[in-house]
Amino acid sequence: MTTSWRNVASVTQGRETSDGAGVRLKRIIGQPELDYLDPFLMLDAFGSDEATDYIAGFPPHPHRGIETVTYMLAGRMRHEDDAGNAGVLGPGGAQWMTAGRGIIHSEMPEQEEGEMRGFQLWVNLPRKSKMCLPHYQNIEPEEIPEVTREGGVKVKLIAGKLDGIEGPVRGIEANPQYMDIQIPAGGISDHEIAPDHNAFIYIFSGEAEVGANEDKAGTLIRDGELAVLGAGDAVRVRAGDSGARLILVAGRPLNEPVFKYGPFVMNSKEEIVQAIHDYQNGTFSAAQVN
Ligand code: FE2
Numbered sequence: 308m309t310t311s312w313r314n315v316a317s318v319t320q321g322r323e324t325s326d327g328a329g330v331r332l333k334r335i336i337g338q339p340e341l342d343y344l345d346p347f348l349m350l351d352a353f354g355s356d357e358a359t360d361y362i363a364g365f366p367p368h369p370h371r372g373i374e375t376v377t378y379m380l381a382g383r384m385r386h387e388d389d390a391g392n393a394g395v396l397g398p399g400g401a402q403w404m405t406a407g408r409g410i411i412h413s414e415m416p417e418q419e420e421g422e423m424r425g426f427q428l429w430v431n432l433p434r435k436s437k438m439c440l441p442h443y444q445n446i447e448p449e450e451i452p453e454v455t456r457e458g459g460v461k462v463k464l465i466a467g468k469l470d471g472i473e474g475p476v477r478g479i480e481a482n483p484q485y486m487d488i489q490i491p492a493g494g495i496s497d498h499e500i501a502p503d504h505n506a507f508i509y510i511f512s513g514e515a516e517v518g519a520n521e522d523k524a525g526t527l528i529r530d531g532e533l534a535v536l537g538a539g540d541a542v543r544v545r546a547g548d549s550g551a552r553l554i555l556v557a558g559r560p561l562n563e564p565v566f567k568y569g570p571f572v573m574n575s576k577e578e579i580v581q582a583i584h585d586y587q588n589g590t591f592s593a594a595q596v597n
Pocket of ligand 1: 368369375412414
C-alpha cells in the first residue's frame with residue numbers, strides 16, 4: 308500500500324485575545340480565520356512568565372455539549388466544579404473533560420508567579436452525547452508515554468496510537484490523536500492519521516516543513532502557526548535548523564449542525580435557548596438536577 312501524504316491545506320496565525328477574568332491567550336481555532344475544524348471548536352494557547360497575564364484565571368463558568376481538553380506545559384492550574392470534583396493540573400499533565408449536559412467549573416492558577424504555559428482544546432460532542440453525564444479523565448504526567456523514535460524524535464502520547472503504543476485517553480467519540488512531538492534540527496517524523504479524520508499541527512517552538520513527501524518539500528510552518536492538513540493517511544514533518552516542537556491533533560468529524568453561544572454548543576437554536584434557560588433557572592448542570 309502506498310502512503311497518501313497529507314499536504315497543508317491552510318495556515319493560520321491565530322489572534323491575541325483575553326478570556327476568563329482577563330487571561331491573555333492566543334486563540335487559534337475558534338476565531339474568524341479558522342472558525343471550526345470539525346470536531347474542533349477552539350484551540351487556545353496560553354503562555355506567560357508574567358503573573359498579571361494569567362492570575363485572574365477562569366472563575367466559575369458553565370459548559371454544555373462539548374469536551375474541554377487542557378494540556379499543561381508549565382505551571383499549575385486548580386480545577387473545581389459544582390459536583391465537588393477538584394484537582395490540580397501540573398506541568399506535563401492533561402485533563403480530558405466531557406461536559407455533556409453541563410458542569411459549572413472554575414480553572415484558577417495555583418501559583419502567584421512563574422511560568423504558566425499550555426493549551427486548551429474544545430472538542431464538539433455528537434448529538435447523541437451532548438446531554439450525557441459529565442465525566443473526567445485526569446492524566447498525570449507519568450501516565451503519558453514518551454516514545455523515542457529514530458533520529459532522536461520524542462513524542463508524548465496523550466491520545467491515540469504511535470509505533471504500537473497507545474496514549475492514556477480512552478473512550479472519546481472523536482477517536483482522537485493528541486501528540487506532543489519534539490524533533491531535533493533537520494529530523495523527520497512521519498505520522499499515520501485515519502483518512503476520515505480532520506487534523507492539524509500547531510508549532511510552539513522552532514519551525515518545520517509540514518506536508519513533505521518523497522518528491523517535494525512541505526510548507527514551512529513557523530513558531531505560533533497552525534497548519535490544517537489536507538486529505539491523506541499520513542503526514543511528514545521535517546524540522547528546521549533549530550528543531551521543532553508541535554502538537555499534532557486529529558479527530559473524526561461529526562458533520563452535524565453547530566449552534567454555539569459562548570460555552571454552550573448544541574445542534575439547534577432551540578437547544579441553545581434551553582441551555583440559557585437552564586443556566587438561569589438552576590437546572591443546568593448534572594449536579595443541579597441530581
Ligand atoms: Fe472551562
